[in-house]
Amino acid sequence: MVVAARCAAEVAAAVRHAAAGNLPVGVQATGHGLPGAAEGGVLVTTRRMDGITVDAGARTVRVQAGVRWGQVVAAAEPYGLAPLNGSAPSVGAVSYTLGGGLGILAREFGYAADHVRWLEVVTADGEVRQVTRESDPDLYWALLGAGQNFGIVTELEIGLVPVRTLYGGSVAFDGRAVDPAAVLRAYEAWTRTVPEGLTSSFAAVPYPDLPALPPQLRGRYVISVRVAYTGADGDALVAPLREIGPVLADSLRVMPYAESHTIHSDPDFPHAYYGDSAVLRELDVERAGELLRLTGPEASRMCVVQVNHLGGALGRPAPNAVPFREGRFLVRLLAVGEREQARAVLDPAFALLADDTLGRALNFAFGAGDRGAGLYDPETQKRLAGLKEQYDPANLFRRTYGVSAC
Template identity: 85%
Template sequence: MTYTDNPADLTLLRPGDAGYDDELAGFQTGFTQRPSVIAAVRSTADVVAAVRYAAAEELPVGVQATGHGLPGGYEGGLLITTRRLDGLAVDPEARTVRVQAGVRWGQVVAAAEPYGLAPLNGSAPGVGAVSYTLGGGLGILAREFGYAADHVRWLEVVTADGELRRVTPESDPDLYWALLGAGQNFGIVTELEIGLVPVRTLYGGSLAFDGREVDPAAVLRAYEAWTRTVPDSLTSSFAAVPYPDLPALPPHLRGRYLVSIRIAHTGADGERLTAPLREIGPVLSDSLREMPYAESHTIHSDPDFPHAYYGDSAVLRELDVERAGELLKRTGPEAGQMCVVQVNHLGGALARPAPNAVPYREGRFLVRLLTVGDRERARAVLDPAFALLADDRLGRSLNFAFGSGDRGAGLYDPETRKRLAGLKETYDPANLFRRNYGVSAC
């Protein structure tokens, strides 16, 4: 295929043009983005032309599929929107799927389900499959199968020189390593092939407790102790969410402080493994059941509507339950604003080495804090909360940075960051792709 430097065939939108605001809209509404130009691409050739155009005009480049993981607000530059690159194809014999840059996880789940296969998707079906995988990809079955990035066979990427490259572990081991874990720092990934796993059903759902009747810290202590007893085939998380008393919310959530434990297990002994959790205290709701994998999104029931949010994450060596209990007090109903706490149990296959840049595999837990609303008010709650975890904090997770302060700090260990910074000098010396969480040495 021949590509052209002439962007005339591109759909280019500028502020004030009809369709500009609609094209810019994404899931995260809390940051103001005003790129000078939006390239609404429809093909790989469009991406090549857009990158060449941006390089010639010295415009920094950003990319957006669904707009879940914006690093913050900005003005100027060129934004490539990939939502129209929505092709995918399952190869049931090879147990793989080819996914273009605009495809969402829900589409991949639906396409794989007829073959008794499942992708290593996250909890929200509306998240972009490619972008999530480039950040590592912590999935519903992560402890059994590892990160989504660990299963990528090849990628097609348009690099800063405007060239389309097909990257494999054999053809370009350094670039392959960097692409999987560093987000969009090294180019625009237009398509990738990733492995599927033979999972048709699972035992999953959640147990919810009333956080005003059962001490949330006691639930967390019991949960942490329980995680030491479970096999790698069981992936789980703890969550605490104080819902405001607003008419817009479903009646069963208004004013509630819900503390829950979410489960996904591929074995036949789910009832036995989860029985100790029901002894923690009175259960407000229990949705644990055998389910088709296609219903796995109901385990977390993430919100599917655009909204403003802000937060961060901490990968921990261990979870100090006493300090985490204090964190729950500071982020609970008395915090003054809605703060979502999630604690993911790591380990298992996530700890295995892989030829990619996903860091902190030795971590045992991931703590994610997210607030809904204003950034400055959020920092007043979240910064002291994260300070409680400082002694055990290895770093942050790229996919769960949620637009926080220093875009690059803590996302990689020093050795990984040094290697990424060196490869950035090789593949993008002008830092064309800088509307993201950076990988420069610091």
């Protein structure tokens, strides 16, 4: 059964129906990657719940469960405010936030989950609850980091930041003209010199030679560093990047925040891929260089590599279940093809990083790895399991990257 919900009451009715028949419940706002089977279950689609309310004085926005980040950016922009959105405007704001929310200004402001004021959620008993840190501290903590295991969040209120413009864009190199591993070594060294408020990532993408792609990308292996920064000295800070080697493209500039999606230029529609992630204590550049060789143009499947610089505000404690805040880098790998074909490339690549891996990131666990393994540290996992037994003892919300009851 697919329930096209328009309000929290309809979500609650769907959950009560599922509970009566002990049917698994899933929820989808937009969809990213490949679908999973849910025979006999109930899928609640929330895309019709698209209300947005900006309170400019309080610097907050209320978003319903079907709202996408592009809509929030547009709603906040007239007030000189910005949300803590990610790189892709087509991603659902609520689901992104429940998984932590690693945004384009993350090192300056932290995870999106750190800025949530309250949530409206339908729990496994079919009740609609408004949850705050003060009213329900345990449920509030669990929803922000493992939310879809504890109910269907139908609305939340989150803080906005006073950002009108930023310095951002990317510097790209031809991966066949420069050594990708050398670029990565230079990038890692550069991250040790930048201020806390500068957020960046490294990416390696071997584009196929297909007519559907722009001519400048066809058949190229593009290595790029993407930057987002609200300070005034951006050009000086990125100068070392431009000296790494011959530059293929340079889009770094001061831009309105409404154009921030151009920094990464993510596709505006879902693609079929598998992938996974690893939060690292440190980035061993020699092993990471070997990872680039395994996933580069000679790999059996097209792979996309992204390395996010963490730290800064991401390392500060917060009253939520987002784990591994001590991590210094996040490595994300995607592979095109069937699951086992993808794993044949991804598993050896992640094995290279195993000694420095703290765990996986929930928002970037794209079906390639085990559903629940490594998503939380043992203490967080134990607390989540206890709360799962309290709020969803029948494991109704089991169509997720699960948290098992004690």
